[in-house]
Each structure stands twice: as structure tokens, then as C-alpha cells.
Amino acid sequence: MQDPALNIVVLVKHVPDAQFDRHLSDDDYTLERDESILSELDEYALEAALQLSEARGGPKAGNVVTALTMGPAAAVNAVKKSLQIGATQGLHVCDDALSGSDAAGTSLALAAAIRTLGNVDLVLTGMASTDGETSLVPAQLAERLGLAQITFASELAVAGNTVTARRESDSHSATLEAPLPALVSVTDQINEPRYPNFKGILAAKKKSITQLSLADLGLDAAEVGAAGAWTSVVEAKPRPARAQGTIITDEGDAGIRLADFLAGQKLL
Amino acid sequence: MTNILVFIDTPDGALHKSHRELLTLARSLGEPVAAVPGPVSDGLVAALGEYGTAAVVHADSADLDDVLAVRKADFLAAAMDRTQPQAVLLPNTFDGKEIAGRLSIKRRSGVVTDAIAVANDFTATKSVLAGAYTVDAQVRTGTPIITFKANSIEAETVPQATSPRTETVPVPAGAPAARITGRSEKASSGRPELSEARVVVAGGRGVNGDFSAVEDLADALGGAVGASRAATDAGWIEHSAQVGQTGQTVSPQLYISAGISGAIQQKAGMQTSKVIVAVNKDPDSPVFEIADFGIVGDLFKVLPQAAAEIRKRKS
Ligand SMILES: Cc1cc2nc3c(=O)[nH]c(=O)nc-3n(C[C@H](O)[C@H](O)[C@H](O)COP(=O)(O)OP(=O)(O)OC[C@H]3O[C@@H](n4cnc5c(N)ncnc54)[C@H](O)[C@@H]3O)c2cc1C
Numbered sequence: 025m026q027d028p029a030l031n032i033v034v035l036v037k038h039v040p041d042a043q044f045d046r047h048l049s050d051d052d053y054t055l056e057r058d059e060s061i062l063s064e065l066d067e068y069a070l071e072a073a074l075q076l077s078e079a080r081g082g083p084k085a086g087n088v089v090t091a092l093t094m095g096p097a098a099a100v101n102a103v104k105k106s107l108q109i110g111a112t113q114g115l116h117v118c119d120d121a122l123s124g125s126d127a128a129g130t131s132l133a134l135a136a137a138i139r140t141l142g143n144v145d146l147v148l149t150g151m152a153s154t155d156g157e158t159s160l161v162p163a164q165l166a167e168r169l170g171l172a173q174i175t176f177a178s179e180l181a182v183a184g185n186t187v188t189a190r191r192e193s194d195s196h197s198a199t200l201e202a203p204l205p206a207l208v209s210v211t212d213q214i215n216e217p218r219y220p221n222f223k224g225i226l227a228a229k230k231k232s233i234t235q236l237s238l239a240d241l242g243l244d245a246a247e248v249g250a251a252g253a254w255t256s257v258v259e260a261k262p263r264p265a266r267a268q269g270t271i272i273t274d275e276g277d278a279g280i281r282l283a284d285f286l287a288g289q290k291l292l
Numbered sequence: 293m294t295n296i297l298v299f300i301d302t303p304d305g306a307l308h309k310s311h312r313e314l315l316t317l318a319r320s321l322g323e324p325v326a327a328v329p330g331p332v333s334d335g336l337v338a339a340l341g342e343y344g345t346a347a348v349v350h351a352d353s354a355d356l357d358d359v360l361a362v363r364k365a366d367f368l369a370a371a372m373d374r375t376q377p378q379a380v381l382l383p384n385t386f387d388g389k390e391i392a393g394r395l396s397i398k399r400r401s402g403v404v405t406d407a408i409a410v411a412n413d414f415t416a417t418k419s420v421l422a423g424a425y426t427v428d429a430q431v432r433t434g435t436p437i438i439t440f441k442a443n444s445i446e447a448e449t450v451p452q453a454t455s456p457r458t459e460t461v462p463v464p465a466g467a468p469a470a471r472i473t474g475r476s477e478k479a480s481s482g483r484p485e486l487s488e489a490r491v492v493v494a495g496g497r498g499v500n501g502d503f504s505a506v507e508d509l510a511d512a513l514g515g516a517v518g519a520s521r522a523a524t525d526a527g528w529i530e531h532s533a534q535v536g537q538t539g540q541t542v543s544p545q546l547y548i549s550a551g552i553s554g555a556i557q558q559k560a561g562m563q564t565s566k567v568i569v570a571v572n573k574d575p576d577s578p579v580f581e582i583a584d585f586g587i588v589g590d591l592f593k594v595l596p597q598a599a600a601e602i603r604k605r606k607s
Pocket residue numbers: 034035036037038055063065066069092093094095125126127128130148149150151152153155156157158159160161162255402403404405420421429
């Protein structure tokens with residue numbers, strides 16, 4: 025018998041592409057978001073969701089994979105890409121008042137959006153965004169939703185009402201178990217994300233994306249955005265140009281010259 | 293009195309380097325109060341005293357280790373209520389960040405992650421966007437919760453050790469949590485911990501399956517061994533050695549990069565190292581842009597020669 029269908033939410037963040045120079049604005053120190061893409065680390069969460077869904081018969085068998093993002097108008101592209109890759113439906117939390125949110129504000133809005141989806145079995149996230157990189161959102165979200173959380177999972181399975189996972193740290197490797205519903209953040213070790221194919225790109229055009237404002241979520245503008253943030257950036261300095269280092273070409277003695285350099289730096 | 297609550301999670305009961313650094317930082321901000329999520333031994337209390345700890349609050353049972361994060365966050369929230377700290381410091385590890393995340397919601401307090409310095413008014417400095425900017429951030433709501441990166445401060449004992457008073461804090465029954473069903477310690481390499489090491493020698497795709505030259509130079513310098521994702525993905529070395537955005541973030545005194553091109557995701561994990569040395573046979577490799585000392589050459593020639601020379605000078 026097939027395992028019962030799952031209702032999964034995958035969090036997908038729209039982030040500036042790290043291939044280009046990234047800038048903080050001069051006036052409010054927020055991140056400039058042109059040249060943005062679906063955060064690469066969220067592709068692993070999406071892949072994990074799709075594999076769980078497919079193992080249970082996919083959308084036909086009632087499995088739902090909702091791609092959820094919070095961000096400005098262009099962030100809908102992270103949802104669109106997720107639909108092309110295979111998510112069933114999209115949700116985009118978008119409101120001018122959200123601009124400048126910190127992790128606490130972001131998790132507040134995302135938690136409210138997840139509640140609109142009814143009985144969710146599993147919330148999957150990336151291990152960190154590739155811009156803010158705080159890794160705070162998954163834990164904050166789990167706390168707000170009262171969910172058990174497994175973070176930094178490098179393996180993941182669901183059987184019956186239980187999710188099991190593996191988690192690696194410096195000193196040990198652990199196996200974990202949590203009851204559903206649960207939140208799991210996954211690392212880039214968990215799978216090989218697929219690319220969207222032509223069929224997927226066509227199919228995505230028919231999939232629905234729901235936009236939600238703060239009012240739709242029943243949230244007050246004062247609780248989110250720069251106004252409601254629990255943290256604030258008071259200063260941002262671009263990295264000073266690094267003093268040009270010494271570059272030498274090995275002429276047979278580079279190992280000795282390296283030792284000289286280290287001795288000169290008092291590093292031996 | 294300004295209490296600074298320092299989260300000291302030490303399942304093996306020893307006071308590790310990152311703990312000593314956190315306590316040293318706490319002392320510069322106020323009176324360190326250690327929050328230990330389990331029973332404490334006399335040895336641990338004495339070690340805490342050597343770093344000027346004024347008081348120790350701890351959980352009475354060891355079973356907080358059997359569940360992930362949630363119960364430790366519950367404990368830390370209870371410890372906050374008991375000690376009314378001006379700030380809470382945690383290590384900037386996977387565990388530290390997620391406990392901080394949970395705690396922040398429980399106590400309506402902002403978190404600044406990845407701090408490398410904390411000023412007297414609790415303004416935290418962090419390096420962001422793979423080192424492109426340094427920002428100062430403040431917590432505006434609640435008690436500042438700060439996760440602090442290892443190797444950002446020199447740990448120092450106090451001249452006169454304190455005798456911290458100890459007190460248990462009951463941990464309220466918690467919310468749903470993930471249980472740890474199995475745990476296997478990783479075999480120790482005998483080398484320093486990557487995240488705490490003063491010297492890291494890292495190898496990439498250029499080592500072509502053979503880490504012996506990298507390991508040998510690391511041993512000559514008493515350092516840890518790191519790797520790029522290309523090397524860990526290839527299975528040449530365990531994933532825990534990976535440095536970078538999805539691996540460990542290190543900021544040692546010395547980082548030697550060998551056979552690594554210097555992709556942005558690799559730089560993200562090592563850019564704050566004090567001195568960076570790069571060995572790469574391609575002069576156009578981006579790693580040379582951030583190197584203090586760069587060698588265009590074959591790592592299989594340069595590394596063994598350097599290791600031999602260093603051993604000669606040290607003996
Ligand atoms: C350089 C920089 C530094 C920052 N430092 C801090 C800080 O120290 N403290 C603080 O409170 N805030 C900080 N912020 C703000 C914070 O990054 C943003 O609020 C952000 O929206 C959420 O945090 P994150 O990007 O760190 O996500 P993380 O917690 O790293 O993200 C983990 C996962 O959560 C999901 N997720 C996160 N955000 C979204 C989203 N908007 N939509 C959909 N899914 C999402 C994704 O699956 C992602 O992989 C910082 C921002 C920047 C740009």
C-alpha cells in the first residue's frame with residue numbers, strides 16, 4: 025500500500041546572484057536585489073519535497089508541494105522557477121511594508137502564510153539563505169508554528185507519521201526522529217536538485233500563484249519590515265580594497281620562500 | 293550589575309576553546325554568567341572560574357542532549373528569566389544559531405548572528421555577503437542575543453580565578469521536539485578542530501585525490517585540514533572538512549589554500565582569515581585576489597618543500 029499523501033510547503037527565497045557583486049544601499053543598508061535568483065540552497069529543499077511527493081504517487085495521489093516566498097514583486101520568480109521544477113502551487117507574500125524585515129519579521133509573515141494552507145505535514149527549507157545567511161528563519165518559524173524541527177538534515181525520510189533524518193556536525197553524526205507535522209531544513213548534501221525541463225516549463229504556466237498581502241495575513245505593518253524589526257543595521261562599510269599581496273612564481277624554491285614569509289609573519 | 297549570559301553546552305564536560313573565547317568576550321561586557329544545559333562537575337565549575345565566571349546556572353538533568361535544540365532553548369529562556377541578563381551570547385554554530393532562533397521568539401528578542409566583535413553597547417560587528425561588507429548591527433527589541441564566531445578574540449584567563457556560585461534552573465516541559473535516536477562520534481584525526489584551529493591547510497580539486505601533501509603541511513604547522521566542495525564531493529575527504537558557504541566558516545591566523553580556485557562560496561568560509569596563502573598553478577585563479585602571499589606553482593612540489601623547511605626551522 026502506498027504511504028498517505030503529504031501536504032508539503034517549501035520555502036524558496038529570492039536572492040541576489042552571488043556570481044555578481046552584491047551591494048548594500050547607502051541610505052538604509054538594505055540589500056540591492058536586482059539580478060536575483062532562487063536561492064541555490066532552496067533547490068535542495070524543493071528536490072527533497074518532490075521526491076517525497078513522487079514516492080507517494082505525486083499530485084495525482086493528492087500530494088501537494090507549495091512553493092512559498094516572501095519578497096518584493098520580482099520574488100515571484102523564485103516561485104515560478106519552483107513551479108517549473110515541479111512544485112504544484114505557489115504562494116507569494118508581498119507587501120511594501122515588509123521591506124527591511126529582519127529574520128523575526130520574516131518568520132512572522134511566513135508563519136502566517138503557512139497557516140493559510142490548513143493542515144501542513146511538512147515545512148521544508150534550505151539550510152541558510154545565500155544572502156542574509158543567518159539560518160535563523162527555520163528555527164524561528166518552527167517556534168512560531170509550534171512544530172518539531174530538524175535542522176541541517178543531510179538525509180530525510182517519512183514513514184507513517186514520523187520523519188527521520190541524519191544530521192552531521194563537526195564531532196558527530198546523529199540520526200533524528202520527529203512526529204509530523206514538522207519543519208526540516210536540509211543541506212546541500214541531501215540530493216542532486218533537478219533542472220526544469222521543457223515539459224515542466226509548459227506545465228508551470230497552468231499552475232496557480234496566490235499573492236498575499238499583510239492584510240490577507242491579518243498582520244499589522246508595525247510588526248514587520250524595518251519598522252517592526254527587532255534588529256537594525258547601524259553602519260555598513262564596503263570591504264577596504266585588500267592590500268595587494270605578494271605573488272611569486274615557483275622557481276624551485278617556493279616552499280623555502282613560503283617558510284620565509286611565514287617566519288616574517290611570526291607564524292612559525 | 294550587568295549579567296552577560298553565556299551558553300556553555302559541553303556534553304563532554306570540558307571547557308572548549310570557543311567557550312573560553314565567549315567568556316572572555318562576556319567579561320569585556322559585564323559579569324559572565326554561564327548557562328550549562330546539564331549537570332556540572334566541580335572541574336567544569338573550576339574551569340569556568342578561571343575565566344572569571346561569576347555564577348553558573350544549569351539544568352538538573354542530562355536528557356536535554358537527547359532532543360534537538362528545543363529543550364536547550366527552553367532551558368536558556370528559563371536561565372534568562374532567572375538571571376535577567378543584559379545580553380545572551382552563544383557560539384555561532386549550527387546548534388547555537390538554532391537555539392538562538394528559538395529563544396528569540398520565546399523572549400521577543402532580536403538576534404545578530406556571525407558576530408566577530410561586540411562593543412560595550414552590544415553593537416555587534418559582522419562580515420556579510422562573503423566578506424564584501426562589514427556591518428554593525430544592534431538589537432532594538434528585547435535582550436540582545438548574539439552568536440559569536442570562534443577565533444574572533446584571544447581567550448584569556450583572569451589573574452585571580454573566581455569561585456562561581458551554582459544554581460539549578462528547572463526546565464519546563466517543552467513543545468514537540470525531534471529526538472536523537474542515534475549518535476556516532478566521528479573518528480578524531482588527532483589534529484585541531486577545523487573551526488577552532490589557528491592554522492588551516494586546505495586542498496581542492498587540484499590535489500587530485502591525494503590529500504597527503506596537504507595533511508603533511510598541516511601537521512608540520514600543527515594545523516587542521518580543510519577542503520573545497522569539489523574535494524569533498526569527490527569523496528577524497530570527509531564532508532566535515534569542507535570550508536565555505538555550505539561547510540565550515542573558519543578565521544584562523546593562517547589559511548593555506550592549495551589547488552583551490554577561490555569560488556565565491558569557498559571565499560565565504562575563509563575570507564576573514566588573518567593571513568591567506570594560496571598555491572595554485574593557474575596565475576589567473578581568483579584565489580590570488582585575496583592572497584597575502586601567492587605562489588604560482590605545483591602544490592605537489594611546493595607543499596612538501598615547505599613542510600620540510602618548516603620542520604627544519606622548528607627543530
Ligand atoms: C547581510 C545580511 C545580514 C543579516 N543579518 C541579520 C541578523 O543578524 N539578524 C536578523 O534577524 N536578520 C538579519 N538579516 C535580515 C535577514 O537576512 C532577512 O530578514 C531575511 O529575510 C531572513 O533571513 P535569512 O536571509 O538570513 O534566512 P535564513 O534563515 O538563512 O534562511 C533559511 C531558509 O529559510 C527560508 N527563507 C528565509 N527567508 C525567506 C523568504 N523571504 N522567503 C521564503 N523563504 C525564506 C529559505 O528556505 C532559506 O533557505 C540580514 C540580512 C542581510 C542581507
